[in-house]
Amino acid sequence: MMIQQVCLVTDHRKEQKSKSPFIKTETVTTPEDGQSWRKYGQKFIHKSTNPRSYYRCTHKHDQGCKATKQVQKSESNPSEFVISYFGEHTCKDPSTLHLEGAAAPPDHCANLIDFSSINNGTAATASTSAFPHSMLFPGISYSSLPAQGLPAFCEKLTQAAADQVAAEEGQRMAATVPLTVGSAPAEYWPAPGEVDAVDAGISSFPSSPSSLGFTGSFGSFGDDDLFGFDS
């Protein structure tokens, strides 16, 4: 599975009813993203030749997971799918969450991204900060990441995640909230120099994302996203 192009938009325009206001849109070559989805509807959208399919998390009922997504074939390129994600995955599907339990990340990453505490802890219970932390790096497994090069990698994740939380909780209503890529603030987009620095730090990474041991969807991990993976 390869993501040819990823265009990410975190959309604050419409708050999808009671759902999270955050929307992530990406264009991929396969609608498969490693998550457990259940289709609940399909409609032909006005002025669109391709139908739009509606999916909700398989664990909506047993775990109250509010995540939904919409899949529509690209108008310009029928081999691609435009997928919009709404809300956050709060479920604990072991097949989709690899960041907890047995597949814990290396020690120096263990305390960096703790979705269990984020999703079920104070952040989740505080309705005013319903930030889709779990969508930051959806479906990613750290179980077989290379041992080398991780400090820079993790530091990057930590910085982005921590600042995102701060931005969400502190500047949520402020007009100065930066435009975001996926769920990460625009300020963490790889600036030319920054990319080089990151590349240097993770120079021992395999050259292809598919060989990194990630599973499922890369979500916001495109080649031109947070990290300058060579491809």
Next chain:
DNA sequence: CCTATTTGACCTAA
């Protein structure tokens, strides 16, 4: 039998 998908009906915001 159980779970997922299909599909027309229904609901609601614009």
Next chain:
DNA sequence: TTAGGTCAAATAGG
């Protein structure tokens, strides 16, 4: 009224 999103009964498949 219309378009888009969701519901739920019928159906399919393992």
